[in-house]
Ligand SMILES: Nc1ncnc2c1ncn2[C@@H]1O[C@H](COP(=O)(O)OP(=O)(O)OP(=O)(O)O)[C@@H](O)[C@H]1O
Ligand SMILES: [Mg+2]
């Protein structure tokens with residue numbers, strides 16, 4: 025069973041995502057972080073297999089967090105969940121090592137698709 | 143919504159406004175009565191032709207850009223008389239008191255048929271309005287001139303700043319290596335010892351399979367540990383971005399904006415006793431991250447108290463080539479037996495929410511990357527964190 | 536008016552901020568496409584301000600701004616948007632779009648305002664199950680020293696200000712857009728935000 029870390033500065037975004045994630049994953053395997061820095065700490069401590077990551081966040085944004093998380097565990101899957109749907113944004117996160125880029129918000133059926141891919 | 147409004151506009155506006163329906167290559171599909179009257183051109187003769195062929199003054203690129211935007215977003219885009227004056231040249235018949243030779247037009251570009259990529263261009267006569275606007279516009283010129291000077295100055299400053307940056311890009315590799323060496327000494331000697339043991343046993347002929355397996359397993363584990371320490375202690379907190387000038391007052395007021403909500407939620411008074419113009423040159427993100435961790439600890443500590451008068455105060459002391467930042471709270475302090483452990487990784491008294499990595503990482507960042515020191519003093523009243531940093535890193 | 540100042544709770548703010556973030560994401564994608572450039576997105580900032588406080592905010596921008604455009608939108612969710620862009624950015628925009636005349640530049644800026652306003656408000660309204668309509672012609676340019684005299688601004692007592700930056704780093708084009716909504720619209724917004732919140736519990 026894999027562990028999941030959900031990272032977003034918005035509570036709404038986290039709630040929405042976790043609500044759909046819980047349809048497929050046990051709640052105790054889901055952790056929450058409110059910015060890239062918290063995500064880094066939780067990646068060290070909880071060793072998740074999959075990190076959902078927003079891009080625009082205070083303290084440490086997604087762009088800064090991706091390579092740092094990858095450094096902790098090169099096999100970790102990073103799913104960038106962002107409102108930024110510009111092609112360049114996608115290219116940039118893939119170049120940094122993200123596994124997937126999906127547009128916000130993530131409702132149930134989108135989550136199913138994500139879990140199938142990663 | 144857009145659809146209904148479009149239909150509505152098309153019907154009622156037919157006599158008062160010009161309407162042209164074109165696709166995104168400017169081929170004409172409809173040219174209404176109003177336009178026929180004003181331009182003296184028949185609809186017959188323009189259908190399927192290109193709008194910019196009929197009216198060569200039209201800026202093809204701009205118009206197509208607007209049409210595509212309107213179609214893509216499914217909402218109207220505009221030309222306004224205030225800036226574009228007119229799309230279709232129509233001479234004004236009135237000979238007196240007009241500052242314009244041509245009818246001034248507001249043009250709305252409304253998505254009409256998404257499939258066929260058609261838009262309706264609705265043209266309204268705005269000559270009277272435009273005369274008023276023309277007067278207003280004259281003001282803008284003055285400001286433009288004033289601002290030009292400012293911009294030149296800003297450009298110069300940016301250039302100087304850039305020069306400063308390039309000359310100071312030195313990584314703190316040496317420190318990192320010595321830190322890793324320190325971490326590795328013990329496990330490395332463990333591996334050496336085990337290898338030596340095996341060698342001896344082999345020579346004596348007492349090396350059995352079980353011992354061999356066991357030793358290999360231990361060595362493997364130790365090697366994992368080694369690579370873990372590289373990770374754990376080196377890379378994630380290494381600065382990616384370049385150093386910059388940081389105004390400390392702003393760092394504590396603006397940059398921590400999102401902590402302010404939480405502080406007011408718990409009725410915490412947050413005071414900044416720092417001179418507004420003190421700057422240091424260092425890694426902004428890393429400093430900010432450390433400060434946020436420290437302030438968050440204070441906020442967390444207040445959550446456990448029933449105190450009515452809660453204060454977090456930051457202040458600053460200036461030395462010749464360094465500064466000392468103080469972040470102080472009155473949240474009851476840290477237990478004596480905990481105090482020596484707070485910088486250890488994973489030490490936390492917060493049952494489920496704490497990772498215990500906050501202060502450990504702060505220390506790593508401040509000492510290794512920002513070349514400073516961090517000290518924590520605590521008594522039963524509260525906690526005081528002192529961060530010493532070089533003014534120019 | 537001061538005594539019944541409307542406030543937004545943390546949760547309400549968070550929801551609005553996130554919805555705005557999503558709306559702004561698509562708006563930016565359109566603008567980025569239009570300009571063939573890459574924009575970096577920032578976190579939208581949400582505040583309830585009195586008009587006096589709003590003018591103070593504008594005033595700070597004035598020092599470095601050259602252009603100010605506004606556009607009204609109506610419907611259940613109604614209000615006005617304001618877009619600031621400074622001289623340097625405007626020049627860079629001109630260079631980037633190969634624009635030569637001042638008129639064309641003004642026009643391009645108004646278009647930016649329009650694209651941002653309409654896609655932001657349309658999407659925000661859509662998230663809350665509503666629609667917005669733009670009254671035409673509603674975009675205009677205001678000389679900076681006359682911002683406070685903008686007629687429609689006199690109608691507001693307090694406003695929810697959602698401000699966010701438009702930031703094309705490579706082209707050095709920076710702008711700031713404000714979405715202003717007033718009294719009854721704020722109340723409407725609060726109700727809708729709370730419905731969204733409840734659905735999540
Ligand atoms: N200002 C303070 N007042 C009281 N106790 C504190 C304060 N700062 C730190 N501590 C103590 O030090 C411990 C370690 O702090 P640290 O920041 O390293 O981890 P944490 O806050 O527990 O977890 P996290 O890093 O996830 O925030 C805390 O659990 C707390 O007991
Ligand atoms: Mg975010």
Ligand SMILES: [Mg+2]
Nearest residue numbers: 435439500501
């Ligand atoms: Mg902490």
